[in-house]
Amino acid sequence: MNFTVKLKNSISTSASVLCVGLDPVPDYIPKPMREIYRDDDKLILEFCRRIIEATKPYVCAYKPNTAFFEALGSRGWAVLESVTDMVPSDKILIMDAKRGDIGHTALQYRHAFFDQMRADAITLNPLMGMETIDPFLDDPEKCVFVLAMTSNRGAADLLQRRFEGRLSLGEYIAEELAKKRNNSSSHLGLVTGATQPDWIRPVLKAFPDAHLLIPGIGKQGGSVSELADVLKNHKGLPVINSSRSVIYAGGDSEDWMEKVAVKAAMVKESLSIITEKYV
Amino acid sequence: MNFTVKLKNSISTSASVLCVGLDPVPDYIPKPMREIYRDDDKLILEFCRRIIEATKPYVCAYKPNTAFFEALGSRGWAVLESVTDMVPSDKILIMDAKRGDIGHTALQYRHAFFDQMRADAITLNPLMGMETIDPFLDDPEKCVFVLAMTSNRGAADLLQRRFEGRLSLGEYIAEELAKKRNNSSSHLGLVTGATQPDWIRPVLKAFPDAHLLIPGIGKQGGSVSELADVLKNHKGLPVINSSRSVIYAGGDSEDWMEKVAVKAAMVKESLSIITEKYV
Numbered sequence: 022m023n024f025t026v027k028l029k030n031s032i033s034t035s036a037s038v039l040c041v042g043l044d045p046v047p048d049y050i051p052k053p054m055r056e057i058y059r060d061d062d063k064l065i066l067e068f069c070r071r072i073i074e075a076t077k078p079y080v081c082a083y084k085p086n087t088a089f090f091e092a093l094g095s096r097g098w099a100v101l102e103s104v105t106d107m108v109p110s111d112k113i114l115i116m117d118a119k120r121g122d123i124g125h126t127a128l129q130y131r132h133a134f135f136d137q138m139r140a141d142a143i144t145l146n147p148l149m150g151m152e153t154i155d156p157f158l159d160d161p162e163k164c165v166f167v168l169a170m171t172s173n174r175g176a177a178d179l180l181q182r183r184f185e186g187r188l189s190l191g192e193y194i195a196e197e198l199a200k201k202r203n204n205s206s207s208h209l210g211l212v213t214g215a216t217q218p219d220w221i222r223p224v225l226k227a228f229p230d231a232h233l234l235i236p237g238i239g240k241q242g243g244s245v246s247e248l249a250d251v252l253k254n255h256k257g258l259p260v261i262n263s264s265r266s267v268i269y270a271g272g273d274s275e276d277w278m279e280k281v282a283v284k285a286a287m288v289k290e291s292l293s294i295i296t297e298k299y300v
Numbered sequence: 301m302n303f304t305v306k307l308k309n310s311i312s313t314s315a316s317v318l319c320v321g322l323d324p325v326p327d328y329i330p331k332p333m334r335e336i337y338r339d340d341d342k343l344i345l346e347f348c349r350r351i352i353e354a355t356k357p358y359v360c361a362y363k364p365n366t367a368f369f370e371a372l373g374s375r376g377w378a379v380l381e382s383v384t385d386m387v388p389s390d391k392i393l394i395m396d397a398k399r400g401d402i403g404h405t406a407l408q409y410r411h412a413f414f415d416q417m418r419a420d421a422i423t424l425n426p427l428m429g430m431e432t433i434d435p436f437l438d439d440p441e442k443c444v445f446v447l448a449m450t451s452n453r454g455a456a457d458l459l460q461r462r463f464e465g466r467l468s469l470g471e472y473i474a475e476e477l478a479k480k481r482n483n484s485s486s487h488l489g490l491v492t493g494a495t496q497p498d499w500i501r502p503v504l505k506a507f508p509d510a511h512l513l514i515p516g517i518g519k520q521g522g523s524v525s526e527l528a529d530v531l532k533n534h535k536g537l538p539v540i541n542s543s544r545s546v547i548y549a550g551g552d553s554e555d556w557m558e559k560v561a562v563k564a565a566m567v568k569e570s571l572s573i574i575t576e577k578y579v
Contacts, residue, residue: 044405088401088408094416095378102374119401121425122367123452126323129367137373146400148427148447150454168427173402175429178476179469185461190469197457 024141024164024208028113028232028258029299031081037289038296040082040115042236042264043069043104044089049265052273062096065089069104072268075278079285082113082260084234105138113141113260115234119168121146127156135163142166144212144234151197157207164208164232169194170224172214172237181220188223195227202230210234210257218247230256238263238288249294258299263288303420303443303487307392307511307537308578310360316568317575319361319394321515321543322348322383323368328544331552341375344368348383351547354557358564361392361539363513384417392420392539394513398447400425406435414442421445423491423513430476436486443487443511448473449503451493451516460499471502478507489513489536497526509535517542517567528573537578542567 032038045065047055054071058064073083090101108114116138120130134140135157142164145154157165170180170191184190195211202209210232213221217237225231233252238245238261252259270284271277289296311317324344326334333350337343352362369380387393395417399409413419414436421443424433436444449459449470463469474490481488489511492500496516504510512531517524517540531538549563550556568575 046408086401086405086408088399088405088412091377091412092408092416094412095374095381097412098370098377099374119399119425119428120367121427122365122398123450123454126365126367129325129365129371133367133370133373133376137371146398146425146427148400148425148458149398149450149452150457150459152452152454152457171402171428173428173431175402175431178429178431179427179473180429182464184463184469190458190463194458 023161025258027141028081028260031111031113032258032296033300034111035079035081036296036300037079037081038259038261038292038299039080039285039289040084040234040260040262041072041076041080041267041285042117042262043072043083043085044264044268045069046089049269051271051277053275053277062093062100065093065097066100066103070107071278072281073107075282076267076285077109077112079289080112082115083108084115084117084262086117102138105140115142115144115166115260116140117144119144119146121149121153123149124152124156127153131156135160142210144168147194151201154198154201158201158205159207161206161208164210166210166212166232166234167194167198169211170213170217170220172216176214176217189220191220192223192227195224195231198231199228208232212236215248215261218251221251225251225255229254232257233259234262235259236262245291245294252295252298259295261292261295302440304537306420307360307539310390310392311537311575312579313390314358314360315575315579316358316360317538317540317571317578318359318564318568319363319539319541320351320355320359320546320564321396321541322351322362322364322547323543324348325368328548330550330556332554332556341372341379344372344376345379345382349386350557351560352386354561355546355564356388356391358568359391361394362387363394363396363541365396381417384419393418394421394423394445394539395419396423398423398425400428400432402428403431403435406432410435414439421489423447426473430480433477433480437480437484438486440485440487443489445489445491445511445513446473446477448490449492449496449499451495455493455496467502468499470499471506474503474506474510477510487511491515494527494540497530500530504530504534508533511536512538513541514538515541524570524573531574531577538574540571540574
């Protein structure tokens, strides 16, 4: 199915723009799980299964971050493959890989994430140039989310500095990506952190019809009402990510899954002033 | 062992600054191998084993690029783990991962590549800010090679553009990395493409004692004599990478391993005007 249609459907059906980030760290997983699953790979697999089970009524997408699976080596990578199979087929699967390399190497990454794992979308890092994006652009069922303005303090080092007369390097990246609109079968998106409204505005102005992957709600502390205001003229679709504040909401309690579900429902609800614009 | 000592020893013992990049693509592997090993994962494993066997007298380092292993999923990742075990313990193992993410995620990558795979060094992408480097900086046995000026045409999009009054974004990255010298136990390096001498000069001036990982010799066409000139005032150590032009030098012939060995010896020899400065 066409990516934009699938994302639109997923947002409408769940009435949610919330994406849950799957960043499983064995030590943070609820104790009741740790007592059952002694092997880290089984533990993170079963944790992800339950997170998906608990949150699926409240989300439009899941975003596994590859780092947390690579940390367990090939066993972790096998878990990542299983997790991608667990994501319900009507939800968007975004692989948070932040890859970026020259053509023939990027093609391998494309193969890994689009062909093997059948992710709907991938996050990409454009530092080595816009050609690093091209191998991902030939499939209308897929979307790339290109890093433009992240929500960490380090964004101040490069992405928030003036570049080629623009207010920021992030704005320039958005402009360059927008130029690919006519030559891309895949759908185009940007990663724009929720904690940086003043920095996102010009980025979005440079490419208003980009889909947006927005991290930084939750633990990183972005404000929903500010974000809603930033998105007033946005013409793409947004996916708003929360990772740790949802998946670890249950602490070590026996009923941790319920608490995770309640937290996901709450975050979904808190985003409703944004969601209503898109459904 | 201290990373710089190990690299210095490895260059001296082999009398070579050549690094062989392991970018195994099943379709490009010599036919005699493809006829024996029908499974792609066994094929790339045995190919890498023979490449290491054929080239080890002529190189100081090996650089597997994670993309080519990820393309085979968890089986590929298992092969990557085996390949890292095959690299002789006196050679430098550089994991070409080009990762870059915020602190708690970067820590997972560090765990994957430094702790699990025991790589001596990793390539990193600093777009999200210099904080993304920090989790890799606490170990004197390790080195980070941060992307500063790559050898692809896309370098012109971002890395070669003016930034904060510097000639290039790459130069700025080098300056920012140099500031970490006093707070890093790990050793610091830059990725600087061989095909871009005029762009490398200012990068190197900003951080003359950085170790250098230099791709672009071979298929990408960098000139050795120009490079030697660029390195005149360099105070770190260089690792000069060649991937495809060495590992696929044997074509489909029965004696492909010999041809690969001859090619590696030739490239090593062609680099001797550079090597002699460092031994």
